[in-house]
Amino acid sequence: MKTKNVDLKKIRDEFPFTKNNIIFLNHASFGPIPQCTLKAKLEYLKYASLQKTQNIDQMCFDILDDTRKKAAKLINAKTEEIGYSFNTSYGLNFAVWGLDLKPDDKVLLSDVEFPANVYPWLNLKSKGVKIKLVPSKDRFFDIDKFKKSIDSKTKVLSLSYVQFLNGFKNDLEEIGKICEKKDIFFVVDAIQGIGNLNLDVRKLKIDFLSTGGAKWLLSGLGTGFFYYSKNAKKKLNPSFFGWMGVDWKVDFTDLLNFDLDPFEDARRFATGSHPFENVIAMHTSLGFLLDIGIKKIERHNKKLLDILINYLKDSTYKIKSDLSPRHRSSILSFTCKNSKNLFEKLTQKKIISSYREKAIRVSPHFYNTEEEIEELIKILKKNA
Numbered sequence: 001m002k003t004k005n006v007d008l009k010k011i012r013d014e015f016p017f018t019k020n021n022i023i024f025l026n027h028a029s030f031g032p033i034p035q036c037t038l039k040a041k042l043e044y045l046k047y048a049s050l051q052k053t054q055n056i057d058q059m060c061f062d063i064l065d066d067t068r069k070k071a072a073k074l075i076n077a078k079t080e081e082i083g084y085s086f087n088t089s090y091g092l093n094f095a096v097w098g099l100d101l102k103p104d105d106k107v108l109l110s111d112v113e114f115p116a117n118v119y120p121w122l123n124l125k126s127k128g129v130k131i132k133l134v135p136s137k138d139r140f141f142d143i144d145k146f147k148k149s150i151d152s153k154t155k156v157l158s159l160s161y162v163q164f165l166n167g168f169k170n171d172l173e174e175i176g177k178i179c180e181k182k183d184i185f186f187v188v189d190a191i192q193g194i195g196n197l198n199l200d201v202r203k204l205k206i207d208f209l210s211t212g213g214a215k216w217l218l219s220g221l222g223t224g225f226f227y228y229s230k231n232a233k234k235k236l237n238p239s240f241f242g243w244m245g246v247d248w249k250v251d252f253t254d255l256l257n258f259d260l261d262p263f264e265d266a267r268r269f270a271t272g273s274h275p276f277e278n279v280i281a282m283h284t285s286l287g288f289l290l291d292i293g294i295k296k297i298e299r300h301n302k303k304l305l306d307i308l309i310n311y312l313k314d315s316t317y318k319i320k321s322d323l324s325p326r327h328r329s330s331i332l333s334f335t336c337k338n339s340k341n342l343f344e345k346l347t348q349k350k351i352i353s354s355y356r357e358k359a360i361r362v363s364p365h366f367y368n369t370e371e372e373i374e375e376l377i378k379i380l381k382k383n384a
């Protein structure tokens with residue numbers, strides 16, 4: 001892959017394990033932290049350990065704002081619509097508790113959602129809110145069944161951009177239109193698509209989106225962000241609140257001031273002090289990804305998976321992902337008679353994938369190579 005400023009060899013230097021014959025194809029589980037991000041995070045921690053942190057408030061808040069700006073760029077949102085969070089679940093809980101749902105209101109989910117987008121909603125049962133799982137078809141979200149599940153009590157749909165187990169990319173545009181027409185608040189868990197697929201919230205009718213940064217965004221644990229649309233602002237208020245939800249203008253010398261109003265924008269959801277070492281990590285990784293370009297990443301990952309698909313199609317393996325262009329992502333799942341054994345064999349050979357719902361899940365990213373996919377195929381051929 002060639003980009004404006006970087007080539008694949010240089011990019012791979014950011015991931016030293018690639019020199020130890022480790023073929024990492026598991027970004028749907030966890031994204032390795034690039035060297036540039038590690039360095040930035042360590043520099044901050046070094047600062048902190050040397051007690052040099054006194055005068056860096058302004059720098060830290062500037063980096064936080066620039067991180068929000070970069071996150072906004074990733075999804076074509078505005079900086080003010082982006083808030084920092086710590087993982088996907090944390091952001092989703094803002095929607096769960098901030099929407100003021102009433103007894104008998106209905107929330108629709110898919111029956112093949114990752115649990116991070118199910119358990120927070122189930123907690124609403126204590127308020128008498130009804131949680132309904134829309135049945136999938138062949139483990140893919142089914143728009144017709146979704147339409148049939150809607151009634152006058154349906155207030156929310158919360159759905160993944162890309163399904164974790166088979167990489168099914170949901171048609172958010174079509175689903176968003178239905179939500180808008182039926183006045184259903186549309187929440188998206190974007191973690192499996194963000195950083196590897198283009199996502200334009202301006203074009204889609206998403207009300208609220210949450211993502212963690214530890215997978216495709218290569219930012220490590222304790223990172224994430226959420227998108228709080230204009231429409232969301234009319235319906236969703238912070239359910240819990242803290243001193244970082246108001247604007248101190250980075251001046252912490254007059255703190256006995258309890259009359260400050262919440263931020264107008266997504267920062268109103270902030271509670272206490274920010275984990276700046278994590279913010280800095282995400283700031284660096286987002287910059288790294290944006291420099292390469294998400295559209296390029298999308299094309300690159302597709303090309304790699306095309307090679308694998310071409311082999312699998314004419315083999316005894318069964319592809320479990322939807323291969324229509326509309327529903328493809330950077331995740332591909334397949335099975336065979338002895339999937340679990342094969343998964344273990346791959347791991348022994350230092351080819352890192354994951355085993356989910358009896359299928360092998362492969363999820364390459366921008367620094368993986370065609371040769372690495374060929375290595376995987378060699379083992380698949382021996383196993384077939």
Ligand SMILES: Cc1ncc(COP(=O)(O)O)c(C=O)c1O
Nearest residue numbers: 087088089114116160164191212
């Ligand atoms: C679709 C999806 N949502 C959420 C998560 C993780 O949620 P959190 O970031 O809250 O740990 C995962 C995977 O771990 C996932 O696949």
